[in-house]
Structure formats: C-alpha cells, structure tokens
Amino acid sequence: MKRGFDVLRDKALNRSITFSRRDRDRLGLRGLLPHRVATDRQMVQRVMDNLQRLPRDIDRYMLLSSLQERNQRLFYQVIDAHVDTILPLIYTPTVGEACREFSHMARDPKGFFITPDDRGSIRRILANWPRKDIRVIVVTDGERILGLGDLGANGMGIPVGKLALYTACAGIDPEKCLPVTLDVGTNNDALRKDLLYLGYPRRRLTGNAYFTLVDEFVSAAQSRYPDALIQFEDFLTPNAYALLNRYRQRALCFNDDIQGTAAVALAGVYSSTRITNLRFTDLNIMFLGAGSAATGIADLMTAAFVDEGLTVDEARRHLSFVDVNGLVVKSRTDLLEHNLPYAHEMRPLGFVDAIEAIRPHVLIGATGAPGTFTQAVVGKMSSINQRPALFALSNPTSRAECTAEQAYAWSGGRALFASGSPFGPVAFGETMFHPAQGNNVYVFPGIGLGALACRARTLPDELFLTAARTLAGLVRRPHLDKGSLYPPLRDIRKISLAIAASVATQAYAMNLAREARPRNVRASVEAMMYRP
Ligand SMILES: O=C([O-])CC(=O)C(=O)O
Numbered sequence: 229m230k231r232g233f234d235v236l237r238d239k240a241l242n243r244s245i246t247f248s249r250r251d252r253d254r255l256g257l258r259g260l261l262p263h264r265v266a267t268d269r270q271m272v273q274r275v276m277d278n279l280q281r282l283p284r285d286i287d288r289y290m291l292l293s294s295l296q297e298r299n300q301r302l303f304y305q306v307i308d309a310h311v312d313t314i315l316p317l318i319y320t321p322t323v324g325e326a327c328r329e330f331s332h333m334a335r336d337p338k339g340f341f342i343t344p345d346d347r348g349s350i351r352r353i354l355a356n357w358p359r360k361d362i363r364v365i366v367v368t369d370g371e372r373i374l375g376l377g378d379l380g381a382n383g384m385g386i387p388v389g390k391l392a393l394y395t396a397c398a399g400i401d402p403e404k405c406l407p408v409t410l411d412v413g414t415n416n417d418a419l420r421k422d423l424l425y426l427g428y429p430r431r432r433l434t435g436n437a438y439f440t441l442v443d444e445f446v447s448a449a450q451s452r453y454p455d456a457l458i459q460f461e462d463f464l465t466p467n468a469y470a471l472l473n474r475y476r477q478r479a480l481c482f483n484d485d486i487q488g489t490a491a492v493a494l495a496g497v498y499s500s501t502r503i504t505n506l507r508f509t510d511l512n513i514m515f516l517g518a519g520s521a522a523t524g525i526a527d528l529m530t531a532a533f534v535d536e537g538l539t540v541d542e543a544r545r546h547l548s549f550v551d552v553n554g555l556v557v558k559s560r561t562d563l564l565e566h567n568l569p570y571a572h573e574m575r576p577l578g579f580v581d582a583i584e585a586i587r588p589h590v591l592i593g594a595t596g597a598p599g600t601f602t603q604a605v606v607g608k609m610s611s612i613n614q615r616p617a618l619f620a621l622s623n624p625t626s627r628a629e630c631t632a633e634q635a636y637a638w639s640g641g642r643a644l645f646a647s648g649s650p651f652g653p654v655a656f657g658e659t660m661f662h663p664a665q666g667n668n669v670y671v672f673p674g675i676g677l678g679a680l681a682c683r684a685r686t687l688p689d690e691l692f693l694t695a696a697r698t699l700a701g702l703v704r705r706p707h708l709d710k711g712s713l714y715p716p717l718r719d720i721r722k723i724s725l726a727i728a729a730s731v732a733t734q735a736y737a738m739n740l741a742r743e744a745r746p747r748n749v750r751a752s753v754e755a756m757m758y759r760p
C-alpha cells in the first residue's frame with residue numbers, strides 16, 4: 229500500500245486536505261498537509277474561485293488540466309457541480325485553442341503517442357501505459373481537429389477531452405480510459421517548421437503505410453484490451469470512412485464525427501418537429517458541407533426514414549447537399565464516394581438558389597467554414613418557413629456557420645437554432661432564447677457506457693438510431709419553449725444513463741452482447757457508473 233507523498237502524488241488516490249485525521253494517521257500523511265480538514269464542497273469552491281481569478285479561458289483550461297493530473301476526484305467533482313461552466317473550458321471551444329497551443333504549453337504528460345517509428349512494436353510499447361484494464365480508447369490522427377484542420381500531434385487535446393467527458397458525463401472510470409494520438413506526421417507546414425512542435429516533424433504517412441500502421445494499432449489494442457471500445461475522432465473524411473468501414477464489423481468501435489454527431493443532429497430534428505408540427509417523414513433537409521459529419525447525419529436520417537416506412541430512394545430524396553461547389557448534383561465530377569447517394573438529378577445551383585428550389589425545412593451546417601449561414605441564407609430560410617430549423621454544428625465557436633444572435637436576428641426571432649459549440653442566452657424583443665448545444669457529447673458517453681455494460685461485439689447503426697430517439701424523448705415542453713432542442717446539459721449524467729440503458733437493451737435484443745442480459749438493464753448500467 230502506498231504511503232505519504234506517494235499517496236498525494238497519485239492522482240487516483242490523492243484526496244489532499246479532505247483526508248480525515250484517521251486517514252492521515254493511517255497513510256503517513258501527518259505533517260505533509262496543512263492542519264485544516266476540508267469538505268469536498270469547500271475544495272470545489274476553491275477551484276471555482278481560482279478559475280475566476282484567471283484572465284483567459286486557455287489559462288482556465290491549463291489549471292483544470294493540471295488539476296486532473298493531481299487530484300482526479302476533485303477534477304470530476306468540479307465538473308459535476310458546474311457542468312455548464314466547465315464543459316466549455318475542457319471541451320469545445322477552449323479545447324480547440326488548447327490544441328493550437330499544445331506544443332507551446334508546458335504541461336503534464338497525457339495520453340499515448342504512436343509514430344511511424346513505432347511500426348512493428350506497437351503491442352510492446354502499449355505495455356508502457358500503466359493501466360491494464362482499459363475500456364475506452366479515443367484515438368485521433370489529428371488531421372481534422374474540430375473545424376481547425378490538420379494540427380498533427382497537437383490534436384491530443386481532443387482524445388483527452390473526450391475521455392474526460394466519458395467520465396464526467398457517463399461515469400466511465402477514468403483509470404479505464406486511454407487517449408491515443410496516431411502521430412503519423414502533419415501536412416501543416418507551419419507546425420513542421422515550428423522548433424517547439426512536439427510531434428513527428430514529417431509529412432503525413434499516407435496510403436498503404438498509413439493503413440498498415442492503423443491496423444497494427446487496432447490489433448494491438450484489441451489483443452491487449454479485449455473489452456475496450458475504440459472511438460475514432462477527428463480523422464479527415466476519406467480516412468474516417470475508410471477506417472470505419474474496415475473495422476465496424478470486426479471491432480467494438482465507432483466514428484464519433486460520423487455516427488455520434490448524426491445521432492445528436494437527428495434528435496434535434498425530431499425535437500424541431502414538435503414545434504413546427506411537421507411530420508418527420510415530410511421534412512426536407514439540406515446540408516451545407518459534404519464531409520464526414522454531414523454525410524453521417526444523412527446516412528442515419530436515411531435509416532430513420534426507412535424505419536418509418538420510406539424506401540431508401542424515397543428517403544434520399546428528402547436529403548440534399550450543398551458544398552463549396554454548390555448543390556451536389558449528378559452531373560458533378562468532383563464528388564467522393566460517400567456523396568454519390570445524395571447527388572440529385574438537378575441542374576447545378578448555388579446555395580441560396582438551391583434553398584429556393586428545394587425549400588428545405590431544416591438546414592444543417594457542418595462545414596468548418598464560419599459565417600456560411602449568411603443573412604441572405606437565413607432570410608431565405610425564414611421566407612420559406614414559419615419556423616426554420618438551423619443547425620450550425622461546426623466547432624469551435626469561431627467556426628460556427630452563424631452565431632445564435634444572427635440566427636434570431638435574421639429570422640425575426642423565428643429560427644429554431646442549435647450549435648455545436650455553446651452560445652449563451654440571447655434576448656430578442658421580449659423573448660429570451662436558450663439555444664442548446666447540438667454536440668455529440670449528448671450521446672457518445674452514453675453509447676459507450678451502454679456498449680460496455682452489455683459488452684457489445686459491434687455497434688451497428690440501429691444503436692445510434694436508438695440513442696437519437698432516447699435523447700429526443702428526454703426533451704420536455706419547457707425546454708422547447710425556451711428555444712432548446714435538447715435537454716439541459718446539466719442533466720447529462722441522467723441523459724447518458726438513459727441512452728446507455730436503451731442502447732444496451734437494443735444490443736441484447738439484437739444478440740450483440742457478450743454478457744448475459746440482467747433482469748434490470750438500467751440498474752446494472754447505473755451500478756457501473758463511477759462517482760467522484
Ligand atoms: O468535439 C466536438 O465538440 C464535436 C466534434 O466531435 C467535432 O467538432 O469534431
């Protein structure tokens with residue numbers, strides 16, 4: 229058993245001055261701590277006061293990041309007590325800035341890095357990670373970090389942040405989480421030239437060499453951590469699809485940007501129909517951006533339409549795409565494979581003309597290109613719809629297709645608005661809107677928890693549809709009345725539990741589970757949840 233400073237320096241054991249006098253005696257801590265025995269609440273309050281004194285959010289990120297390495301329990305207590313304040317500091321938008329600054333901030337080591345030099349020895353070096361019982365791995369290769377592009381090894385902030393949310397939002401034991409960066413180089417010239425850049429300073433590995441390295445990583449992870457879920461995060465679209473298609477049948481894995489974002493967007497669209505009173509199967513939905521998030525959403529919506537009785541072809545007619553080159557139509561020669569199902573037999577049109585021609589009820593932005601929901605776009609949507617639904621999903625805030633304020637101002641207060649990164653309440657006339665954050669944080673922790681609870685073999689799309697419906701079912705009338713298409717983020721632990729229970733139940737029904745079905749699925753899921 230550890231004693232003295234070894235206890236205080238172990239982030240999983242350290243309770244700092246909340247250790248009781250008896251524990252201090254027992255653990256050899258007398259003299260190593262000041263006299264006062266503090267309560268958890270006092271500790272949380274002290275952290276909040278410290279945060280307030282700092283000048284910038286990036287400084288607050290740093291404070292929380294080092295707290296996480298020093299006193300894990302307190303870190304999660306702080307999030308638990310102040311979700312609304314803390315999430316934007318450890319997650320989008322601040323995590324975007326933290327990734328950009330990553331190589332210039334002196335900080336505690338976090339996460340596991342794999343480079344092309346590790347080829348042939350990934351299995352062996354994974355044993356350097358101090359924990360053996362890993363249940364969730366979030367892995368990125370840093371090529372499409374949020375809407376910020378190729379940040380190379382600096383992208384490590386993303387798996388670290390996502391896993392903090394697994395613990396905070398779904399009670400996954402933090403000791404069972406492993407953030408991984410496949411540092412295969414970067415095509416970001418500025419980074420490669422930066423002497424302080426911490427990553428592998430070459431151009432990116434591509435083609436066969438790239439896929440072989442990812443293969444080696446997945447096999448090594450599966451053999452060392454046979455129960456672990458692998459979440460792919462922030463890969464560039466073609467690789468995101470290639471990897472998902474390669475592993476979805478043979479590994480417990482999913483792509484959060486394709487599938488997690490899809491479930492959240494679908495839930496928001498379901499919610500919007502409770503305000504517009506339109507039938508879901510009557511909706512026309514237009515996407516701006518044709519990358520992984522947008523096509524992922526469209527694919528899940530196709531499944532949802534089909535589930536409600538449409539054929540696949542009928543479903544796709546409800547879904548249209550616009551990208552930098554305009555409406556995605558059959559005659560275009562620049563389309564990628566994942567765009568083809570949604571290429572319509574129409575003449576080429578620009579964005580606003582496409583809105584005029586197709587008359588969508590819902591506009592979903594997943595471009596990474598800020599300001600693309602212009603006044604003309606929002607105005608056009610508002611002239612067609614009494615209550616236009618606008619989803620500005622790109623992250624961080626600096627990449628949002630429009631701000632909440634713009635959406636309400638340009639629609640005369642009629643927009644149903646959700647965004648990937650948080651916006652505060654917006655006053656318009658007499659009304660105060662509280663737009664909710666349409667971010668995959670609403671579902672990935674719960675889906676992961678559900679998958680782990682039943683030890684699912686794989687995660688087929690049906691489970692994401694289940695998650696979307698469960699999430700939509702938690703939205704109450706007062707939330708909608710305030711302009712929120714999602715339940716309050718402060719209820720996230722309850723939301724994740726509900727999603728986990730429904731996902732696990734569905735997985736049992738589909739024979740995907742490696743665990744015998746317990747009598748009470750929800751209770752068994754809840755019993756798994758770590759509480760700080
Ligand atoms: O990280 C987030 O906030 C949501 C997400 O997956 C992304 O933007 O890539």
Ligand SMILES: [Mg+2]
Nearest residue numbers: 374461462485
């Ligand atoms: Mg992402």
